[in-house]
Amino acid sequence: MEDRVKNASAGNYGEGIRSDCHVEISLKDTGGIDLDLKSKVAVMFGKAIREQVLEMARFFRLQHAGIRIMDSGALPFVIAARLEAAIKKLITSSNDYLLPELKENKQATPKDRKRISRLYIPGNAPHLMINAGIHKPDGIIFDLEDAVAPDKKYEARFLVRNALRNLNLYGAEKMVRVNQFPKSLDDLDHIVPHFVNLILVPKCESKEEILEINQKIASLNPAHRVWLMPIIESALGIIHSFEIATAADNIAAMAIGLEDYTADLGIQRTSTGKESFYARSHIVNACKAARIQAIDSVYSDVANTEGLKETVLESKSLGFDGMGCIHPRQIAIIHEHFAPSSRELEKAKKIFLAFREASEKGLGVVSLGTKMIDPPVVKQAKNTIDMAVSRGMLPENWLKEEKQ
Amino acid sequence: MKKYDTLVKNAAGRTVPEEINGRKHVPFQGVGKHRPQGRKHAPLIPTSLDYPADGNKTVASLREALEKAGLQDGMTISTHHHLRNGDLVSNEIFKHASEMGVKNLVWFPSAAFPCNAPVIDYLEDGTLNRIEGSMNGPLGKYCSEGRMTGTAVLRSHGGRYQAIQDGEIKVDIAVIATPTADPFGNGNAVDGPSACGVLGYSLADYQYADKVIVVTDNLVDFPCIPMQIEGNFVDYVVVVDKIGIPEKIVSGTTRITNSPDRLLIAQLTSQFCLETGILKDRGCFQFGAGGTSLAIGHDFHQILKEKNWKARFAFGGSTQYMVDMIRDDVMDYILDAQAFDLEAVRSVRENPNHYPVSIFHAYDFHSKGNYTTMMDIVILGATEVDINFNGNVVTHSDGYLLHGIGGWQNCLHAKCTILPIPLFRDRIPVIKDEVTTLCGPGELIDVIVTERGIAVNPRRQDLLDRLKHTGLPIKTIEELKNEAEKICGKPEKPVLDDEIVAAIKWVDGTVIDAVRKVNP
Numbered sequence: 062m063e064d065r066v067k068n069a070s071a072g073n074y075g076e077g078i079r080s081d082c083h084v085e086i087s088l089k090d091t092g093g094i095d096l097d098l099k100s101k102v103a104v105m106f107g108k109a110i111r112e113q114v115l116e117m118a119r120f121f122r123l124q125h126a127g128i129r130i131m132d133s134g135a136l137p138f139v140i141a142a143r144l145e146a147a148i149k150k151l152i153t154s155s156n157d158y159l160l161p162e163l164k165e166n167k168q169a170t171p172k173d174r175k176r177i178s179r180l181y182i183p184g185n186a187p188h189l190m191i192n193a194g195i196h197k198p199d200g201i202i203f204d205l206e207d208a209v210a211p212d213k214k215y216e217a218r219f220l221v222r223n224a225l226r227n228l229n230l231y232g233a234e235k236m237v238r239v240n241q242f243p244k245s246l247d248d249l250d251h252i253v254p255h256f257v258n259l260i261l262v263p264k265c266e267s268k269e270e271i272l273e274i275n276q277k278i279a280s281l282n283p284a285h286r287v288w289l290m291p292i293i294e295s296a297l298g299i300i301h302s303f304e305i306a307t308a309a310d311n312i313a314a315m316a317i318g319l320e321d322y323t324a325d326l327g328i329q330r331t332s333t334g335k336e337s338f339y340a341r342s343h344i345v346n347a348c349k350a351a352r353i354q355a356i357d358s359v360y361s362d363v364a365n366t367e368g369l370k371e372t373v374l375e376s377k378s379l380g381f382d383g384m385g386c387i388h389p390r391q392i393a394i395i396h397e398h399f400a401p402s403s404r405e406l407e408k409a410k411k412i413f414l415a416f417r418e419a420s421e422k423g424l425g426v427v428s429l430g431t432k433m434i435d436p437p438v439v440k441q442a443k444n445t446i447d448m449a450v451s452r453g454m455l456p457e458n459w460l461k462e463e464k465q
Numbered sequence: 466m467k468k469y470d471t472l473v474k475n476a477a478g479r480t481v482p483e484e485i486n487g488r489k490h491v492p493f494q495g496v497g498k499h500r501p502q503g504r505k506h507a508p509l510i511p512t513s514l515d516y517p518a519d520g521n522k523t524v525a526s527l528r529e530a531l532e533k534a535g536l537q538d539g540m541t542i543s544t545h546h547h548l549r550n551g552d553l554v555s556n557e558i559f560k561h562a563s564e565m566g567v568k569n570l571v572w573f574p575s576a577a578f579p580c581n582a583p584v585i586d587y588l589e590d591g592t593l594n595r596i597e598g599s600m601n602g603p604l605g606k607y608c609s610e611g612r613m614t615g616t617a618v619l620r621s622h623g624g625r626y627q628a629i630q631d632g633e634i635k636v637d638i639a640v641i642a643t644p645t646a647d648p649f650g651n652g653n654a655v656d657g658p659s660a661c662g663v664l665g666y667s668l669a670d671y672q673y674a675d676k677v678i679v680v681t682d683n684l685v686d687f688p689c690i691p692m693q694i695e696g697n698f699v700d701y702v703v704v705v706d707k708i709g710i711p712e713k714i715v716s717g718t719t720r721i722t723n724s725p726d727r728l729l730i731a732q733l734t735s736q737f738c739l740e741t742g743i744l745k746d747r748g749c750f751q752f753g754a755g756g757t758s759l760a761i762g763h764d765f766h767q768i769l770k771e772k773n774w775k776a777r778f779a780f781g782g783s784t785q786y787m788v789d790m791i792r793d794d795v796m797d798y799i800l801d802a803q804a805f806d807l808e809a810v811r812s813v814r815e816n817p818n819h820y821p822v823s824i825f826h827a828y829d830f831h832s833k834g835n836y837t838t839m840m841d842i843v844i845l846g847a848t849e850v851d852i853n854f855n856g857n858v859v860t861h862s863d864g865y866l867l868h869g870i871g872g873w874q875n876c877l878h879a880k881c882t883i884l885p886i887p888l889f890r891d892r893i894p895v896i897k898d899e900v901t902t903l904c905g906p907g908e909l910i911d912v913i914v915t916e917r918g919i920a921v922n923p924r925r926q927d928l929l930d931r932l933k934h935t936g937l938p939i940k941t942i943e944e945l946k947n948e949a950e951k952i953c954g955k956p957e958k959p960v961l962d963d964e965i966v967a968a969i970k971w972v973d974g975t976v977i978d979a980v981r982k983v984n985p
């Protein structure tokens with residue numbers, strides 16, 4: 062008999078680690094399943110954890126094995142992911158152990174859905190995932206790329222898959238940042254069948270990558286539309302950005318990643334952002350030409366809320382429709398400052414009311430004072446109003462109140 | 466035979482002992498139902514002639530003071546937790562007692578901290594029979610495992626005062642660690658290397674104890690001003706090198722939580738207080754020193770400032786965040802029983818609007834009125850609550866007794882009691898069908914604020930009416946409980962031993978619940 066790996070582990074345990082567990086499995090020839098469970102929540106959930114482990118052992122036809130679990134209060138979907146990752150390092154199985162999917166998580170999203178804020182969550186950090194949704198970002202990105210250490214990439218896929226199915230994100234759009242092409246293709250197997258709404262394609266440089274990814278997605282037969290958001294992070298990517306933006310009709314947005322972009326140029330990223338002005342403007346222009354959303358890079362100094370505010374205001378003035386966040390506390394600031402200012406809102410209301418009045422009177426031409434208003438301006442005013450309503454700045458029945 | 470053969474069901478439906486440590490106790494009768502009659506307990510009559518005419522009551526050592534005070538078997542010794550986890554005095558008392566061969570003492574601390582873990586040795590060697598006081602950490606664990614000879618009795622800060630006045634606890638010797646004192650026994654906590662600001666927990670003890678020993682590491686000439694402790698109640702003064710470890714007494718700085726989840730809970734809480742109108746101009750409130758509470762206090766500050774409102778007072782534990790409110794002119798006074806950080810200690814020393822008081826004023830059941838009932842808002846914590854809004858602050862869901870009651874029970878009598886707590890901690894839901902240990906009846910708990918929604922006690926229809934169009938996530942407590950269980954699973958209850966290891970007193974001295982032994 063050939064030598065094969067007999068020991069494997071997954072997950073994390075130790076000082077400062079919460080809501081996670083470390084699973085260690087050693088395959089044996091006899092003795093059945095020998096489970097050694099040390100859990101912070103043993104009194105309340107010891108029995109439930111044991112049952113879950115034994116059920117999974119049966120599912121994967123694990124007959125003889127020592128299973129050692131050190132648990133710091135992991136939720137069932139986390140335990141399942143850790144156990145499955147460890148088991149699949151030892152045995153080949155085409156079966157996936159899936160917990161019943163939350164029905165709230167089976168929501169498709171429209172292409173032009175608001176994506177002002179999208180919160181990055183490391184793909185292998187359960188304690189950061191669990192409450193991500195309560196901070197109400199527009200989207201949550203489970204990151205399989207830069208936020209996961211190379212030796213943890215394998216187990217992170219199971220965790221992210223289970224999170225997509227079993228973690229309530231309270232209405233946030235479910236996003237995953239896959240690894241750089243072509244590794245991204247393997248990530249897709251774990252996420253596309255599980256109602257991911259949008260996939261971020263990092264360091265995208267060509268239309269061909271998009272096409273290959275789409276081909277793979279199609280082969281997985283998702284039950285819903287999966288949107289793409291390429292991230293442009295290099296000089297070449299900037300040059301190819303319009304081509305990328307128009308590579309397929311499921312590209313809902315395109316983002317810029319400035320850390321890698323400035324590295325590619327061999328320059329420092331500064332707080333004024335002068336060095337990336339061209340790239341950001343170029344991206345906005347490419348996105349608008351392709352009629353998709355333009356999304357700005359993250360602001361990485363979490364403690365500097367003033368700096369974030371300034372960046373948001375600049376971002377908005379350049380034409381971006383949203384930006385990334387790396388900490389929940391950035392969400393409210395991003396929403397507040399991407400939202401229309403009271404002046405913008407007042408103007409939008411006037412334009413919209415003038416348009417309504419003109420339509421009611423059957424006039425073809427809309428004017429405000431002495432100025433004629435073009436249809437795109439009306440549309441933009443309507444967008445501004447919708448955003449204000451969705452952010453609670455304007456009551457839903459504002460029109461009625463306005464008439465009174 | 467078990468230690469307890471007379472168990473009764475109290476008015477809250479909890480099974481409690483009628484007899485504890487050989488003495489009869491009244492089971493909980495319902496909130497406001499029990500009213501002890503008669504006269505208060507009184508200490509021995511001292512004669513001034515028996516005290517040094519030159520006012521110098523110093524003795525050479527703590528051991529000598531204990532001997533002179535007549536320390537003997539079975540006595541009750543009280544101490545205070547003003548020095549918190551930096552206390553160097555309490556353990557010394559029992560070390561001397563052990564060396565003197567004294568047995569079966571009762572320790573009656575206002576609270577014990579992890580630094581008091583060495584006391585376990587004296588529980589083991591028979592010097593101590595039991596602890597009657599809040600036990601945080603290792604001593605609680607020791608008690609939970611049924612290793613203490615006697616039965617612990619946990620009381621609120623106010624309940625401690627009540628027990629002394631009712632004669633339920635007779636303090637034989639009170640040992641008061643005092644950061645600054647004079648030879649006559651006057652003392653305060655605003656000066657000295659171990660300054661902790663206020664000594665709000667010691668009043669009952671030194672007024673009612675037969676013997677009072679002041680221990681200080683900063684002796685000043687008579688008179689010690691301000692006199693937070695009055696030397697006329699004091700028998701002996703002991704000077705030692707160090708009464709405490711400063712950095713463990715007060716935090717250099719107390720800090721607002723960094724956790725975005727807890728900040729969200731804080732924001733929902735302050736928004737709730739604003740929208741319901743309970744946070745208002747000329748109002749008053751109390752919030753503690755925990756990270757979430759501080760965030761709420763910080764929010765209150767911003768709201769008061771924005772609205773151009775001014776709070777009349779806050780009741781301490783004080784922190785720099787409260788002090789900032791006075792400095793920023795959004796509040797008139799701090800009434801303070803304990804200071805949590807250096808800035809608060811400085812403020813109580815220098816600012817006359819930061820006024821030290823005793824818990825007698827705020828919490829005592831036999832005081833002629835309590836400050837606490839005047840409070841518009843009190844922010845508290847809990848380890849568990851249940852669907853009837855009952856609260857637990859002493860045990861964890863696995864049955865371990867790991868925290869004290871503190872002023873928690875007393876504070877429940879405020880106009881609006883709010884518990885901002887996470888819906889689950891790791892995998893452990895905070896809302897249960899029934900609390901493991903009942904510390905506070907649900908009729909006194911008004912609001913539970915979690916990161917996933919706010920539950921208002923249905924008894925508070927007035928609050929619910931004011932919340933109708935606020936957009937705040939108001940849910941029923943059952944909805945919140947189900948939401949947590951959907952995420953975590955339904956937790957099993959701990960299987961506990963029948964043996965009772967601790968009794969939980971209500972503010973009026975009745976027994977509201979009992980803590981069972983944990984099988985480790």
